[in-house]
Amino acid sequence: MLDQRMSRPTQPGAEGPPALEFLSHGPIKAQTELASLIAEPVTANRDFFVCCHGGVPRVDVDAYRLEIEGMVRRPLRLRLGDLSPLLPETEVEATLQCAGNRRAELDDVAPVASGEPRWGASAIGNAVWRGVPLASLLDAAGVLDGATHVAFYGLDRCPHPAGITEYGASIPLRKALERNVLLAHEMNGRPLPEEHGFPLRVIVPGYIGARSVKWVQRIEVRADSSPSPFQRQAYKLISKPDPTDSDWRRAAELGELSINSAIGAPRDGAELVAGTLVVRGWAMAGGQRTVTRVEVSRDHGRTWIEATLRPGATGSWTLWEAEVALGPGSHELICRAWDSAANVQPEDPQQVWNVRGYMNHSWHRVRVWAED
Numbered sequence: 001m002l003d004q005r006m007s008r009p010t011q012p013g014a015e016g017p018p019a020l021e022f023l024s025h026g027p028i029k030a031q032t033e034l035a036s037l038i039a040e041p042v043t044a045n046r047d048f049f050v051c052c053h054g055g056v057p058r059v060d061v062d063a064y065r066l067e068i069e070g071m072v073r074r075p076l077r078l079r080l081g082d083l084s085p086l087l088p089e090t091e092v093e094a095t096l097q098c099a100g101n102r103r104a105e106l107d108d109v110a111p112v113a114s115g116e117p118r119w120g121a122s123a124i125g126n127a128v129w130r131g132v133p134l135a136s137l138l139d140a141a142g143v144l145d146g147a148t149h150v151a152f153y154g155l156d157r158c159p160h161p162a163g164i165t166e167y168g169a170s171i172p173l174r175k176a177l178e179r180n181v182l183l184a185h186e187m188n189g190r191p192l193p194e195e196h197g198f199p200l201r202v203i204v205p206g207y208i209g210a211r212s213v214k215w216v217q218r219i220e221v222r223a224d225s226s227p228s229p230f231q232r233q234a235y236k237l238i239s240k241p242d243p244t245d246s247d248w249r250r251a252a253e254l255g256e257l258s259i260n261s262a263i264g265a266p267r268d269g270a271e272l273v274a275g276t277l278v279v280r281g282w283a284m285a286g287g288q289r290t291v292t293r294v295e296v297s298r299d300h301g302r303t304w305i306e307a308t309l310r311p312g313a314t315g316s317w318t319l320w321e322a323e324v325a326l327g328p329g330s331h332e333l334i335c336r337a338w339d340s341a342a343n344v345q346p347e348d349p350q351q352v353w354n355v356r357g358y359m360n361h362s363w364h365r366v367r368v369w370a371e372d
Contacts, residue, residue, distance in 0.1 A: 019047050023117040027052040027158075028195060034122040038264035038282050038319055041312055042093070043125035045188055050195050051098050051123065053167050053230065054158035057215050061199055066183075070151075070220035073142030080199050083183070087136040091128055092180045094205040095284055095317040096212055098123035099235055099254055102262065102364070103357035105349050110241070112357035121262035121364060124282065126316050129203045131184035134219075135177045143173070143221055150176040151226035152202050152213035160229050168228025169211045169235075171204055171255065173221070178288070180205050180315050183216065205315025206287045208254050208359075210235050225253060237354045257286030259345055260361040261294055261320075261337035266368050274328045274370040279307075280321040281364070285339035291318040293338040298324050298331055301347065301363070307335075326370045336363045 020030040032047040061080055068076040078086070101123040106112055138150070151170035158167050175181065182203040185192060192198040197214030204211045210230065225231055236251035243251075261283035266272060283291040291311065295304035307322035324333065336345045346352060349362040 020050070023119070027054050028056065029117040029119075031120060031122045034120060034262070034264040035267055037122045037125070038280055041126060041310065041317075041319055042188060043127055045127070045190065045193055045196070048125035048127060048187075048196065049098065049123045051100075051209060052156065052195065052214075054156040054164075056195050057155045057157075058194070059155060059199055059215065064199060064217075066200065066216070067218045068137060068141045068221075069218070070222050071144040071147040072138075072221050073144060074140070076137075076141050080185070083132050083137075083185075087132045087140065089130060089132055090179075090182070091130045092182055092184075092203065092205065092315070093126065093128050093313045094180065094203055094315045095124060095126040095312075096203070096209040097257055097260070097284055099208040099210055099358045100356075101260075102360040105362070106353050106357045106360050109349050109353050113355055116357055121264075124284065124317070126312065127187050128189070129182055129184040130186035130189075131182040131200070131203070133179050134181045134183055134202070135179060137183065137219070138176060138221070141221070146223055147221045148173050149222045149225045151220040151222055151228070151231075152216050153218040153220070153228070154213050155215040155217050158230070162229060165229065167213065167230055168226045169213050169231050170222065170226035170228075171207060171211050175204065175207070175255075206256055206285070206289070208235065208257060211255065234356075235358065236356075237358055238356075239354050241355060243355060254358065257284060258359055258361040259286065259289070259291070259337055259339040259343045260284050261291075261335050261345065262364040263296075263333055263335050263366045266333075266366065268366040268368075270366075270368045272326065272368055272370045274326055274372055277324050277326050278321055279324050279333055279335075280319070281335055283309075283318045283320055283337040285337075288314055289339040289341050289343070290314060291337055292340050294318070294320045294322075295336055296322040296324055297334040298326065300332060301334060326368070328370050328372050330367065330369055332365055332367050334363050334365050
């Protein structure tokens with residue numbers, strides 16, 4: 001059905017080469033330049049960050065089957081072409097954000113685990129996904145009483161201390177039943193690119209990107225979370241620099257994103273002309289929450305300027321901009337955001353440092369120089 005390979009991301013039908021910075025080629029970890037990322041509310045496929053845990057599988061569509069099993073009345077085994085005739089399709093605008101987004105800032109506080117890519121603030125992207133609501137598929141299979149989680153297993157094979165394993169993750173059943181959780185086969189009006197999960201992937205808005213499993217082949221309804229090491233061992237927050245196995249077992253599994261924001265323009269280190277500057281960026285809330293306010297400071301947080309918001313759908317980012325007057329000299333620009341549950345970003349990255357550098361949602365800062 002497939003072979004595993006490492007390759008540069010490709011976008012069928014896209015114009016121009018991918019505008020990506022590669023942090024790793026094996027497996028692929030790549031992000032785009034932040035200022036261009038926020039130029040439009042929908043991220044072009046070629047600019048969308050890529051985070052793989054193993055090789056990119058090449059899938060034979062004719063041989064592909066999607067299996068739904070576990071705690072269901074009617075286990076299903078479907079061809080790709082069976083999904084659309086069986087269930088109504090829909091489109092969802094949703095943002096995916098890597099749990100390691102903005103890891104570089106935590107790594108600057110104290111080193112995080114070796115081998116983890118130093119993501120900037122652009123391991124995030126917003127797209128229009130088309131596919132079948134997962135809730136419709138679960139309804140067709142018939143979920144049994146006692147089920148609490150839905151697990152996904154991909155076709156990629158990933159290195160792990162215990163050996164090569166399939167990638168797997170899960171989400172609570174209550175999340176799986178939300179209508180914007182999809183099994184998507186299109187991204188921005190095109191078939192999924194190979195590096196983004198062709199022919200089928202899960203889209204879980206408001207959760208860490210690691211739960212939106214690519215190349216999904218098997219769905220299992222369970223009474224507990226996925227047994228995959230990528231669910232039970234990875235993607236947990238531990239602040240101790242030398243955690244034990246017991247620490248990892250006790251730590252909570254990551255799910256919903258925290259409220260977060262970043263400045264995309266001007267870039268860090270930019271040299272500008274003094275005067276009025278338009279500062280632009282992104283903000284993202286987790287779960288079903290929305291961004292309600294973004295503020296920018298030019299005086300280390302003593303005073304704040306409220307930004308104008310350009311909100312998207314629930315589960316997608318909010319782009320924003322604010323006018324800031326800068327005199328000649330060196331300046332630090334800071335942004336922070338609130339969500340609809342009154343959560344706000346913490347001030348200091350030391351407050352959220354953890355050994356794997358996940359979920360950095362502290363105030364984002366860029367430093368610029370203004371000339372007369």
